[in-house]
Amino acid sequence: MTTTAGTTAGTGLVRPYGDTTGDGMVQVSFTLPLPHDKVAEGAAAQLAQKMGMDPALVVHAKAVGEGFTFFVVYGRVHHLVDPSTVEVVERDYPLLTPKEANAAVKEGLRRRLVVVGACIGTDAHTVGIDAICNIKGFAGEKGLEYYRELKVVNLGAQVSVPELVARAQEEAADAVLVSQVVTQRDAHLHNVRETVAAFREAWPDETRPLLVAGGPRFDETMAGELGVDRVFSRGTTPGEVASFLVHRLVTARRGATVGQAS
Structure with a gap:
């Protein structure tokens, strides 16, 4: 409409x-x-x-x-x-430039932040995951591969959930990005729920990678319902994803550690 x-x-x-x-x-x-x-x-x-x-x-x-x-x-x-009465998900973290994101990761983690991305199930459309991960990026922004303090492993399309779990374990992933474009009969929701269940089985809560789902048919308010840490919908840029990862995996955790120490 x-x-x-x-x-x-x-x-x-x-x-x-x-x-x-x-x-x-x-x-x-x-x-x-x-x-x-x-x-x-x-x-x-x-x-x-x-x-x-x-x-x-x-x-x-x-x-x-x-x-x-x-x-x-x-x-x-x-x-x-x-x-x-409209309910929306407001961005609760600052947008960082690649330079700022790199500096935060280098100072906070003292190693590269590992991101594994894939288009799961039978979905053969890599346009979404490539727009975020590949260096060419999207909407005038460079993709996550451009960030020198991020190690990005883009598995491409038609990746099974067991394959994704195994590769995330092999890479010791800090974050896993799941992309879904094909959505007939709510396949995207089913596939993400299957992924969440597999990751919960494979990792304890305190060590499980950050799980992020994205695609044009996702509702950003569904993160809790799906069991993921964040949902990104249409129009999301690589900078938004990078800033979120840094916020959750570096900035927020450092703040929690400082608070506990004091």
């Missing part, structure tokens, strides 16, 4: 913005298992109306293979949204 919000004066509530402020106009796209004809377009309009769009106008329809049609529908909704 593509929208731009307009504020309803005096209430703090917002509704979508299309042509004029607060007009409630939205655009949605979906595919129906119907051949492209007038009946299919009528079915698309009916679905949009049942979703709360009134009026609903089919502005685009195209056959996408035998027996399937892709639609774009434009119309008005009457729902209001209260931003004050």
Whole structure:
């Protein structure tokens, strides 16, 4: 759904913005298992109306293979949204430059921080894990391989959970990054839960690597539910991941040690 919000004066509530402020106009796209004809377009309009769009106008329809049609529908909704009730995961650590991250690791660990990354299960899409790990990076930022105080082991795609556990043990990993792009039938959630269970079985709590899950279909609020230490969703940059790793594995632990010593 593509929208731009307009504020309803005096209430703090917002509704979508299309042509004029607060007009409630939205655009949605979906595919129906119907051949492209007038009946299919009528079915698309009916679905949009049942979703709360009134009026609903089919502005685009195209056959996408035998027996399937892709639609774009434009119309008005009457729902209001209260931003004050929205739950999000705020970044609770500072963003560091590569130089700052390297200096923190060198001073705090006195060794390289070991990161193992993989795209697990049958998922063959390495775009996510490569964007974070590979030196070419993403969004104008260098990947984790660029950080001289990080040892990065990118296992690539279609890595089984036992393989990931074994390699993490072999490398004495401080952190494990699990990427999932293919998400049919919530495969990404199942695979991450399987990974968490395997790591809990293989390590005591106090020595287990930091577990981080990432991918475009993850909800960042699900870290606790999945059992991982952090979830990163779409648009995450290598700098954000590096800063989080340094915060949790170096800065926070040093602070806890100082507090205990005092």
